[in-house]
Amino acid sequence: MTLTAEQLSEIEAQRSHHGQTLRAIAPGMERRLYTAHSVLDHGFVRVIDYMGDDAAICQAARVSYGKGTKAVSNDEGLIRYLMRHWHSTPFEMCEVKFHVKLPVFVARQWIRHRTANVNEYSARYSILDREFYIPAPDALAAQSTVNNQGRGELLEGEEAARVLEILKGDAMRAYDNYESMLSTEGQKGLARELARMNLPANIYTQWYWKVDLHNLFHFLRLRADVHAQYEIRVYAEKICEIVADWVPIAFKAFEDYRMGGVTLSASAMDCIRRMLKGETVTQETSGMSAGEWREFEGVIAARD
Amino acid sequence: MTLTAEQLSEIEAQRSHHGQTLRAIAPGMERRLYTAHSVLDHGFVRVIDYMGDDAAICQAARVSYGKGTKAVSNDEGLIRYLMRHWHSTPFEMCEVKFHVKLPVFVARQWIRHRTANVNEYSARYSILDREFYIPAPDALAAQSTVNNQGRGELLEGEEAARVLEILKGDAMRAYDNYESMLSTEGQKGLARELARMNLPANIYTQWYWKVDLHNLFHFLRLRADVHAQYEIRVYAEKICEIVADWVPIAFKAFEDYRMGGVTLSASAMDCIRRMLKGETVTQETSGMSAGEWREFEGVIAARD
Amino acid sequence: MTLTAEQLSEIEAQRSHHGQTLRAIAPGMERRLYTAHSVLDHGFVRVIDYMGDDAAICQAARVSYGKGTKAVSNDEGLIRYLMRHWHSTPFEMCEVKFHVKLPVFVARQWIRHRTANVNEYSARYSILDREFYIPAPDALAAQSTVNNQGRGELLEGEEAARVLEILKGDAMRAYDNYESMLSTEGQKGLARELARMNLPANIYTQWYWKVDLHNLFHFLRLRADVHAQYEIRVYAEKICEIVADWVPIAFKAFEDYRMGGVTLSASAMDCIRRMLKGETVTQETSGMSAGEWREFEGVIAARD
Amino acid sequence: MTLTAEQLSEIEAQRSHHGQTLRAIAPGMERRLYTAHSVLDHGFVRVIDYMGDDAAICQAARVSYGKGTKAVSNDEGLIRYLMRHWHSTPFEMCEVKFHVKLPVFVARQWIRHRTANVNEYSARYSILDREFYIPAPDALAAQSTVNNQGRGELLEGEEAARVLEILKGDAMRAYDNYESMLSTEGQKGLARELARMNLPANIYTQWYWKVDLHNLFHFLRLRADVHAQYEIRVYAEKICEIVADWVPIAFKAFEDYRMGGVTLSASAMDCIRRMLKGETVTQETSGMSAGEWREFEGVIAARD
Structure with missing residues (x-):
């Protein structure tokens, strides 16, 4: 990663300047703030600001007046319930702003996620640096x-x-x-x-990217997935680590229900029900196409 | 306004709980946090959380590494430039979350602003209170x-x-x-x-409403306008006061260029240019319809 | 349903006025156009306009120059692949515009789907009719x-x-x-x-509602679901019938993968894999909470 | 422009295939459909589909049942009123889908307009052609x-x-x-x-781009503007020609109120009012900064 000495000292200065706030604070995220986390050969992700924490998700879900007196286990149960049942609006109540340095071809994939706010370095206005991604x-x-x-x-x-x-x-x-x-x-x-x-397209650009937690989870589900291109996946994985520190309960639920979750079609569920009753199901008797059956077999295969 | 004693003491508790953060802090907004500001007979607006300040707008516009060493006057010049030239993305980098209690018919107008996040009190799940707006x-x-x-x-x-x-x-x-x-x-x-x-429709509901500053300004321009219905305008006006404390420079630019600004058509500008050269222009020679001319006359009439 | 004689004759007039177009035509949708389909006691749904058909989804996925010469079976395979793998943008290439008459409390749920265009009857501007939903x-x-x-x-x-x-x-x-x-x-x-x-809130309002097929499917998945409130579900079910006529292949894939589909968490999939290997899994050994386990049992229970 | 013989004959085939529809038809747009309009050295814009016409804008504004019996002059008055008063939702009721071939650096500017649907040619999946923009x-x-x-x-x-x-x-x-x-x-x-x-970044890519008329107007106002980069402006200008054929009344209003329109700040309107009363206003007495005053002088200067 290539931060100049000047940039590093600016980051240092920001990290040394604490202030008092009445807002919700996520201790795990405070430790991440401003620090540039290396990705690829010259890229990085760093958190510039955040809003909300696990409690804020619950608070919005309850549209309550205070933090509530519920124990953490209750918050966890509520968050898992919300995630399992695809409630999206409480997760939208958290927001995060990143500064990202990334190759242009990665930026082009990334920007397809439209529900976010972006300020990109302008190559009309300024001269790009001599920094290229080399695998x-x-x-x-x-x-x-x-x-x-x-x-x-x-x-x-x-x-x-x-x-x-x-x-x-x-x-x-x-x-x-x-x-x-x-x-x-x-x-x-x-x-x-x-x-x-x-x-x-392997030259580096950079931008500020601000997104709510619901849309960030959607981004991570697609881009931290094993089928995503490696060069964007490493950014998504780094962001996963950061989010795990920010909203640990929500991230855990996301991992279980989204990242590790599987969506099965009506036909696939029907096959599973038949198999659980002892029937031997083959592609021919499954009602699925060859492609669907192959994917289905992959899903139910034992993981070792 | 009808906050229960329990709610008031929860607000009190939240306001007494300071913590340390590395994030940007807007002192004017800290003073607003959590407090319920009365609107109409039973309604209120209160700030639950915020992200960013005037400097954050500039920082995003510059995609810079630190707060910069620019004087406030420079920040002010930049923010006014951005507002004047309809740059929207830097203003999107600030975010605010409100808790609002409002009559249902006001909520129905409000929700037409789609680029925001909402969690509303659910009357499927819970019983509404006996509170109605009476003018x-x-x-x-x-x-x-x-x-x-x-x-x-x-x-x-x-x-x-x-x-x-x-x-x-x-x-x-x-x-x-x-x-x-x-x-x-x-x-x-x-x-x-x-x-x-x-x-x-005059029963009160309540919601958490989260929006970025650009979209909030758009909301305020339409809803704090003299043509807006009184019952939503009072909410918008209260929010204007809050935003003026949060991002004073951006709000001042918004007032000058949006709230107090006027958009003139090509025909109207042509008339003004002719009038400034000393020509007497009438509706007949203006190229405008009677309705447009009437509005035009209203715009150029001296304000006393 | 209460359409006036005048409205009925206008609909009649619109339905009798054919014209020539070069655009993609969905024959099943042409039969639906303008006709008011009854919902609840005074409500209706009618299609005002549409854009695209099943072929348009494939055409966009392929970014092709022509209609494509591929056999229907290939289009079906492609559409099912896109649906199975959560590709959303090709489905966004179809658009539909409805005129809906509905009770206000249904409208309030409906409008929470923000990615759509709406023009609602204005009760500031006009007087509402004496029409109320009575179950x-x-x-x-x-x-x-x-x-x-x-x-x-x-x-x-x-x-x-x-x-x-x-x-x-x-x-x-x-x-x-x-x-x-x-x-x-x-x-x-x-x-x-x-x-x-x-x-x-049971008075009827009406609006024009325009939405792309991807977001419409999302709306239908939530609102045609058995857990949706009956009064919005009947609208969603009527729209399902219409969409089945409009884009039959896409609708079939939607039914199989979304409406009838099931999302299982990592823990749930792990249980299924163990059960398929012959292990007896109980809530205690499942790693799931009581609530999750109950839902899981419901999902794998044989359908009769 | 480099369409292969095969592509040209596919376009020819589509243009020869008329069908009957009950939908609103815009004759000027039918003449544009599918034809590739050249832009830059290898680029093009072609209309793939459209929904609505001038009447559809009025119909949505009226949430009426039929085409209405209003004369065109009434429709024109209504559309101009809607445009003048920043009503956006009736214009959202029209939709258009383009196939665009464009250099990557133009695509990167274009995609910043987020409220649109896009399917881009995938360079992960396919091999790009040897076509580059050379000014x-x-x-x-x-x-x-x-x-x-x-x-x-x-x-x-x-x-x-x-x-x-x-x-x-x-x-x-x-x-x-x-x-x-x-x-x-x-x-x-x-x-x-x-x-x-x-x-x-000067290699050509291509995409399907679908957008509603309100957001298209916003795109055109920014990108057909004299300050836009030439290489995106020529696309915007070509699309302006197409839209003028599609919704001639709305486009005329857009030209007058948006493209040719000017937004003046409260300070600037104050100066104009003083000048119209005969006062000589200078930058010093205007209350504007040097930059604002310079822009203001440009706006009120006589056009020859």
């Missing part, structure tokens, strides 16, 4: 042969080396040319909003 | 004769008395019958989700 | 003794009669008083925006 | 010296030639390397989701 060896994978939008085995040896050389070389050349087009030495200098078009 | 004498007005959706002169004497009698009488009877249908004394007792249908 | 005998139920937000057995005999008398009597009296406060005979006449506050 | 000579401009996010004079001669050479050369090299990394000839072949990161 680590264990992330340099071949196209999957079974999944059209996934990756398979790792590249090795010469092929891996050639790919890394291309990615680095093209990035450096593109950036050299970006700078040279922008330069006003002995020339007018191309407009920034035009010059940026020469930069590849 | 004060200076709010009891006749239908406007010029504005299809507005009110005109005040009702007086016998007519006013008769209206108040009807509103009070019907509300009490409806509530008596609500209770009597719900009762399980010697009968099964009607389901709450059905019994509530007997209650008139 | 039919088989909808007049007692409060559930097991579910805080549900209804139980039917009311009978005298109790049922008394409730109906109250609902009718209070509605008529409230409306009489509404009219009398509005009247300008020998008095100024109360403003409409104030007089409406006297009307109970 | 025409009259779009190749230097950085503005007065506007941090704008462009100034045109580049000329050698500098222009050098820039074009860089943009073309880097694009071709990046694409050659993209293909070579993907290739499975004698190697495993890099995953598509990784290989795409080498491609610069």
